[in-house]
Amino acid sequence: MSTAVAQKRGLGAAIWDYLTTVDHKKIAHLYLYAGGLFFLIGGLEAMIIRIQLMKPDNNFISAGLYNEMITMHGTTMIFLAAMPLIFALMNAVVPLQIGARDVAFPFLNSLGFWLFLFGGLMLNVSWFTGGAPDAGWTNYAPLSTTSPGHGVDYYVMGLQISGAGTLIGGINFLVTIVNMRAPGMTYMRMPLFTWSVFVTSTLILFAFPALTVGLFLMMFDRMFGSAFFDVGLGGNAIIWEHLFWIFGHPEVYILILPLFGAFSDIFSTFSKKRLFGYSAMVFATVLIGFLGFMVWAHHMFTVGMGPIANSIFAVATMAIAVPTGIKIFNWLFTMWGGQIKMTAAMLWSVAFIPSFTIGGMTGVMLAAAAADYQYHDTYFVVGHFHYVIVGGVVFGIFAALHYWWPKMFGIKLNEKLGKLAFWPFFVGFHLTFFIQHFLGLMGMPRRYWVFLEGQGLETGNMISTVGAFFMAIGTLIFVYNVIYSAKKEKKADGDAWGTGRTLEWAIPSPPPHYNFVQTPLVRGLDPLWVEKMDGKEGMTPAEPLGDIHMPNASFLPFMMSLGTFIAGFGFIYQVDNKAWLIAVFAGMGILLGSMLVRSVKDDLGHHIHKEEIEEDIKKGVAK
Amino acid sequence: MAYNSKPAHHEEYQRKQHREEMKHQVLTFALMILFTFIAFGMVIMEVDTYFIIPTLIILAIVQVAFQLYYFMHMKNKGHDMPALMMYGGAAVALLTIITFTTLIWW
CATH class of the missing domain: 1.20.5 (Single alpha-helices involved in coiled-coils or other helix-helix interfaces)
Incomplete structure (x- = not known):
C-alpha cells in the first residue's frame, strides 16, 4: 500500500519518506546511494593518485595535496564506501533471509544510517575548509597530533560520528539475528550470508570501541591540550597504533566476511547445489572472526615489540590461512558437478577466487615477521591489501549487487552490460595491482609523492596507471547499467534467478513493506529449496493470516544526527575561537532534545489490517 | 479432572521453584555482604598489600558473578x-x- 501511495504523491513526499523511513529495505537503498557516491569520490581520488604517479617527478598535484588524497582515498573507501555498501546488503537481505518483517530496532537502524552519512559528509567538508586530513588513513601519532590546520580534526570527528552509526548498526543486526528468526530457523539452518553478518556484527561490537577510545584520546590531544600521544609530556605515540589496529584488523574481517557469505549464497544458487560443507563454512567463519582479534600487531612488526611478540603474532596470522583455505575449497567443491549458470554475479564470484587467493598468499608472506622488515611500507603492502580489498570486497559487492538487485529494486541489472563492466574492471585490477608487488620489492615506498627517474620504476608505474583507467571504465559501465536497467529492464519474478534457495526468494521482488504476509515455517537448510523439492509453490506459513504490527516512520534519527554534525563543527573550531562552543551547545541541544522527545512521546507503531493484506495479495504485490 | 490436576501440579512445582530461588538469592546476598565486610575489614586491619590486592580482586570477581548469575538470572x-x-x-x-x-x- 505505502509504495503505491508514495509514487502518487510526487518527489517531495518521496524525499520525506526516505528522510523518515525506518523500513530496512529503504534504509538499504539509502546506504547504497550514499556508499555508491562515496565509492565514486574515493575512486576519483585514486585516479588522481595514479595520474600523479604516472611518470617520474610528476607535478600533477602538490605534495601536500597528495598526502590529503591518499588519506582521504583510504578513509573514504574503508569507512564511507565499503562499510555502507555492506550495510546496504545486510539491510536489504538479512531480515528477508531469516523470515523477519524488519530489524529488531528499526528506529536505531535509521539512526545508524544518518550518523554514518553526516560523519561522511563532515569528513568531505574538510576539502572546502582549508585542507583534508593528511596523516594517512591510519592517522599515526605523532604525525597526526602535530599536523597543522584542522584536517585531522575532521578525521577524528567524522569517524567518531560515523563509527557510532556503525556500532549501532552492528548491535542492531546482532539482536535481529538472535531474536527474530522465523520458527524452525535454528542457527545451523541460517543461510551463510546471515551467518557471516552475525559474526561480522559481533566483530563490530568488539572492535569499534577500540577505535572510539583511540579517537577520543586523539580528540583530547588535538583539541583540549592533553598529551596521551605526546612523548615530550610523558605520553606514548605507540598507544594510538595499538588502539587503531586492535580495531583495524578486525575491521578488515568486518569488510570481507559478509561478502564471503554472499559468495557462498551465489555459488550455491548458480550451481544449483547446496553449499558444500555448510557446517565447515560456519566453523571457518566463526574461527576467522575469533582469530581476527589475535593478529593486529602484525601491522606493527617493525615497531620494536621484540622477537617473542612478533613470533606469536606471525604464527597467529598464518593460522588464519587455514579457515580461509577451507572456504576457498568449499566454494570450488560447491561448483564442482553443479549446473553452473555464468551470470554476471557468478562471473564476479568466480573471478574473486584466484584474485583473493593471491592476496591471501602475499598476506602469509607479509606475516613472516623477519621478511616483513623488507616489505614494510613498500608498494608490496599496497599491492597485497588491494588484492584482498578490491579482489575480495569490491568484487563481492559487485557480485552481491547483481545477485540481490532484483530483490532490492524489482528489476534485474542488465546481464550483458554487467559482463561488459566486469572485463575491463577485472583486467584493470590485475594490471594496476599485480605490478605493485614488484615495485615494492624493488624498493618503491608507499605514500611518497614522487619517484625518481632511472631507478627502474617507470614502466611498472605506467602499467599500474593504465590499469586504473580500465577499472574506472568498468565502474562507469556499471553505473550506466544501473540507469539503463532502471529504464529498460522488466519486472523480475519473486524467485528472480529461478534457482533461489533461501527465504528472500519466496516473496515478491521487491517485497511489500511488511515482507512476509505470514511468517514462514522453516523446515531445513535452504528452506525454499526444501519446499520446492516437496513440490510446493511457496513456504508453509507458521501463523494464520492476521493484522501485522509495523513501526512508525520518524524524523528524529535525522535530527539527532544533524545535532552531532553541528556539535562536531563546534568541537573542531572552538580551538580557534571559543564562540564556536555555541555550536557545541546547539548541536548537543538538538541531539538531547530529540532524545527527550523520543523518550516522552509514546510511539507504539501501527497495524496493517488483514483486509489490506488480502488486497495486496490479489494485486500480486504480496505473497 | 484432568483439567484441575495439571495446573495444581504445576502450581506446586512453581512454588517449589520460587522457594528454591529465594533461598539462593538470600544465600548469595548474605555471602555478598560477608565479602564486603571481609574486604573492608582487611583494609581497616592494614593487612599486607601483596595479599590484599589479589584477594580484593578475587572477591570482586565472585561478587560480579553472583550479581550476574543469581540476581540477574544468567544461570537460568x-x-x-x-x-x-x-x-x-x-x-x-x-x-x-x-x-x-x-x-x-x-
Whole structure:
C-alpha cells in the first residue's frame, strides 16, 4: 500500500519518506546511494593518485595535496564506501533471509544510517575548509597530533560520528539475528550470508570501541591540550597504533566476511547445489572472526615489540590461512558437478577466487615477521591489501549487487552490460595491482609523492596507471547499467534467478513493506529449496493470516544526527575561537532534545489490517 | 479432572521453584555482604598489600558473578547468547589490557 501511495504523491513526499523511513529495505537503498557516491569520490581520488604517479617527478598535484588524497582515498573507501555498501546488503537481505518483517530496532537502524552519512559528509567538508586530513588513513601519532590546520580534526570527528552509526548498526543486526528468526530457523539452518553478518556484527561490537577510545584520546590531544600521544609530556605515540589496529584488523574481517557469505549464497544458487560443507563454512567463519582479534600487531612488526611478540603474532596470522583455505575449497567443491549458470554475479564470484587467493598468499608472506622488515611500507603492502580489498570486497559487492538487485529494486541489472563492466574492471585490477608487488620489492615506498627517474620504476608505474583507467571504465559501465536497467529492464519474478534457495526468494521482488504476509515455517537448510523439492509453490506459513504490527516512520534519527554534525563543527573550531562552543551547545541541544522527545512521546507503531493484506495479495504485490 | 490436576501440579512445582530461588538469592546476598565486610575489614586491619590486592580482586570477581548469575538470572535458561557476548567482550578487553601492560614500553 505505502509504495503505491508514495509514487502518487510526487518527489517531495518521496524525499520525506526516505528522510523518515525506518523500513530496512529503504534504509538499504539509502546506504547504497550514499556508499555508491562515496565509492565514486574515493575512486576519483585514486585516479588522481595514479595520474600523479604516472611518470617520474610528476607535478600533477602538490605534495601536500597528495598526502590529503591518499588519506582521504583510504578513509573514504574503508569507512564511507565499503562499510555502507555492506550495510546496504545486510539491510536489504538479512531480515528477508531469516523470515523477519524488519530489524529488531528499526528506529536505531535509521539512526545508524544518518550518523554514518553526516560523519561522511563532515569528513568531505574538510576539502572546502582549508585542507583534508593528511596523516594517512591510519592517522599515526605523532604525525597526526602535530599536523597543522584542522584536517585531522575532521578525521577524528567524522569517524567518531560515523563509527557510532556503525556500532549501532552492528548491535542492531546482532539482536535481529538472535531474536527474530522465523520458527524452525535454528542457527545451523541460517543461510551463510546471515551467518557471516552475525559474526561480522559481533566483530563490530568488539572492535569499534577500540577505535572510539583511540579517537577520543586523539580528540583530547588535538583539541583540549592533553598529551596521551605526546612523548615530550610523558605520553606514548605507540598507544594510538595499538588502539587503531586492535580495531583495524578486525575491521578488515568486518569488510570481507559478509561478502564471503554472499559468495557462498551465489555459488550455491548458480550451481544449483547446496553449499558444500555448510557446517565447515560456519566453523571457518566463526574461527576467522575469533582469530581476527589475535593478529593486529602484525601491522606493527617493525615497531620494536621484540622477537617473542612478533613470533606469536606471525604464527597467529598464518593460522588464519587455514579457515580461509577451507572456504576457498568449499566454494570450488560447491561448483564442482553443479549446473553452473555464468551470470554476471557468478562471473564476479568466480573471478574473486584466484584474485583473493593471491592476496591471501602475499598476506602469509607479509606475516613472516623477519621478511616483513623488507616489505614494510613498500608498494608490496599496497599491492597485497588491494588484492584482498578490491579482489575480495569490491568484487563481492559487485557480485552481491547483481545477485540481490532484483530483490532490492524489482528489476534485474542488465546481464550483458554487467559482463561488459566486469572485463575491463577485472583486467584493470590485475594490471594496476599485480605490478605493485614488484615495485615494492624493488624498493618503491608507499605514500611518497614522487619517484625518481632511472631507478627502474617507470614502466611498472605506467602499467599500474593504465590499469586504473580500465577499472574506472568498468565502474562507469556499471553505473550506466544501473540507469539503463532502471529504464529498460522488466519486472523480475519473486524467485528472480529461478534457482533461489533461501527465504528472500519466496516473496515478491521487491517485497511489500511488511515482507512476509505470514511468517514462514522453516523446515531445513535452504528452506525454499526444501519446499520446492516437496513440490510446493511457496513456504508453509507458521501463523494464520492476521493484522501485522509495523513501526512508525520518524524524523528524529535525522535530527539527532544533524545535532552531532553541528556539535562536531563546534568541537573542531572552538580551538580557534571559543564562540564556536555555541555550536557545541546547539548541536548537543538538538541531539538531547530529540532524545527527550523520543523518550516522552509514546510511539507504539501501527497495524496493517488483514483486509489490506488480502488486497495486496490479489494485486500480486504480496505473497 | 484432568483439567484441575495439571495446573495444581504445576502450581506446586512453581512454588517449589520460587522457594528454591529465594533461598539462593538470600544465600548469595548474605555471602555478598560477608565479602564486603571481609574486604573492608582487611583494609581497616592494614593487612599486607601483596595479599590484599589479589584477594580484593578475587572477591570482586565472585561478587560480579553472583550479581550476574543469581540476581540477574544468567544461570537460568536462554541466557547463552548474552553470556557468550559478555565473555567475548571481556576477553577482548583483557587482551587489550595485557597488550598495554606488556607490549608497550614506556
